[in-house]
Amino acid sequence: MTTALRALLEILADEGVDRVFGNPGTTELPLIEALSGPGTVPEYVLGVQEGSVVAMADGYARATRRPAFASLHIAAGTANGLIGMLNARRSRTPMVVMAGQQDRRHLLQDPMLAGDLVALASGAAKRAEEVHRPEDLPLVxxxxxxxARQPPQGPVFVSVPMDVLEDAAPVEVPARSPLAPPGPAGGLDRAAALLAAAERPAVVAGDGVGRDGAVAALVRVAEALGAVTYHQPMNDHLDFPGSHPLYAGPLPPVNARIHERLKGHDALLIAGCRAFSPHHYSPGPPVPEHLTVVQIDTDPAEPGRNFPVDLGLTGALDSSLAALAGRLTRLVPEDTARERTREAGARHAQARDRLELRARSARGGAPLDPLAAAHALAGALPEEAVLVEESITVGVHLRDVLRRDRPGGFVHTVGGGLGWGIGAAVGHRLGAPERPVVAVLGDGCAMFGLQGLWSAAHHRVPVLFVVMANGEYRTLKDTLGARGGGPAVPHPGLGLGELDWRVAARFFGIPAVRVDGTEELARTVAAVRGLDGPLLVEVPLRGHP
Incomplete structure (x- = not known):
């Protein structure tokens, strides 16, 4: 038997939590006191705004592949942390978010900062619950x-009143219940038969593949079929090797354009993908009606959710895809798969060569062409580095030019809540200190999460922050141009003006430089291995006239 507060610490240790990401207030003082002292585990990682706190937890969970723990302060802190929880839910990042609630003995008086925390968090979390008795805290x-671990993974929110943590009454700590991992999906013989009958098969590599460590198994499936393979729209992970001859790049986040890309195929395997989450509206379905569609996911709600499939399967992705690859190897002649791969590889190589020529011809001095900047950065990244991407317009170019093969080498959030990138990069480097981290940030995105630089400086986290600075919300101008508004037409609210990011970095105690061209950018990125603390690099980009 123990107290509720000691039970909290015992459970955190038992669940593998070695860091608490938080921003404290009065309702968290019992936790802060318990974590005081040299060498205390878990270590408290301070963030100076809750959006950055949850983003750090997101990056840490992805790097360690176990649920992270974040501590927020009451209603205001929960509200600030909602954007991070929304991102985590969309990106299926496992975490537990605990917020302190006011002492229950005066909640009736509506004390300062109190509120319905469960109602606030419910729309952003898989589940939100408030603890009403000290003895209930361990079970909750x-x-x-x-x-948080259960597919689909995501954030779970727990509200804990201050007096619950301070209560000295004895509570019982239930043991952790080990769960056997899920096995291969059923129906793999039928799936193999459907895919093997195709003449022009394709694969969509979803983020579940990268999350679950199933990249190698999916490669074997694609090679057994000779199937052209696409990343899901706005992928969050590296789900298929970028240099593979079968790789055709990411699908665009627009149903009509997905339909256009897929119409030349006759069968489609969708693996671990929230299929599909469009960004801009277009009429019609993303998948052509003539396609035979097989979809596999760890989440039973996913197959057939947005469009009908010929066969939906639920199971562990790694073992299911490995078993499917074995069946396809027996059903599809090796010569057929090899010839398909050769033809696809030749087409993709030609497209890459054309893009390479365009990018190289645009390289030069500042201000940089966005494609040239993306190309220089992508080519200079060390193989083992992790690219954390939150740069909307340059990010599109990055996806086109990246040739990353090592799993875990690319991190994004499809959640879309801006301000994630700085905190996520800090958390990721803390969780995987052996891998250099380069965060590519749009200047508009970075403005939303600027406070995360404080944590990078305070904890001396060696992250290279690359701010792609065009002084505008360029994606909105591009969208207006596509709608007929034209980028030259003045519109309110789309310009940021001239910002000196070196001044912003130095305010937080981070050294900063501004590159004068693509070659200096490449040299700076290539040197990321040697960082012993954070560095910010401003990349001036050409904006709209």
Whole structure:
């Protein structure tokens, strides 16, 4: 038997939590006191705004591949952290978010900062719950960690009143219940038969593949079929090797354009993908009606969710795809798969050569062409580096020119809530200190999460922050141009003006430089291995006239 507060710490240790990402207030003082002292585990990682706190937890969970833990302060802190929870839910990042609530003995008086925390968090979390008795806290926490891990993974929110943590009454700590991992999906013989009958098969590599460590198994499936393979729209992970001859790049986040890309195929395997989450509206379905579609996911709600499929399967991706590859190897003649791969590789090589020529011809001095900047950065990244991407317009170019093969080498959030990138990069480097981290940030995105630089400086986290600075919300201008508004037409609210990011970095105690061209950018990125603390690089880009 122990107290509720000691039970909290015991459960965190048992669940593998070695860092608490937080921003404290009065309701978290019992936790802060318990974590005081040299060498205390878990370590408290301070963020100076809750959006950055949850983003750090997001990056840490992805790097460590286990649920992270974030501590927020009451209603205001929960509200600030919602954007991070929304991103985590969309990106299926497992975490437990705990917020302190006011002492229950005066909640009736509507004390300062109190509020309905469960109602606030419910739309952004898989589940939100408030603890009403000290003896309930251990069980609620065990449930929260279990649910965060359960497909589809995501954030679980727990509100804990201050007096619950201060209560000295004895509580019992339930043991953690080990769960056997899921096995291969059923129906693999039927799936193999459907795919093997195709003459022009394709694969969509979803983020579940990267999350679950199933990239190698999916490569074997694609090679057994000789199937052209696409990343899902706005992929969050590296789900297929970028240099593979079968790789055709990411699908665009517009149904009509997905339809256009897929119409030349006759069968489609969708693996681990929230299929599909469009960004801009277009009429009609993303998948042509003539395609035979097989979809596999760890989440039983996913197959057939947005469009009908010929066969939906649920199971562990790695073992399911490995078993499917074995069946396809027996059903599809090796010569057929090899010839398909050769033809696809030749087409893709030609397209890459054309893009390479365009990018190289645009390289030069500042201000940089966006494609040239993306190309220089992508080519200079060390193989083992992790690219954390939150640069909307340059990010599109990055996806086109990246040739990353090592799993875990690319991180994004499809959640779309801006301000994630700085905190996520800090958390990722803390979780995987052996891999250099380069965060590519749009200047508009970076403005939303600027406070995360404080944590990078305070904890001396060696991240290279590359701010792509065009002084505008360029993606909105591009969208207006596509709608007929024209980028030259003045519109309110789309310009940021001239910002000196070196001044912003130095305010937080981070050294900063401004590159004078693509070659200096490449040299700076290539040197990321040697960082012993954070560095910010401003990249001036050409904007609209």
């Amino acid at each position: 926490l065990r449930r929260a960690f279990a649910l």
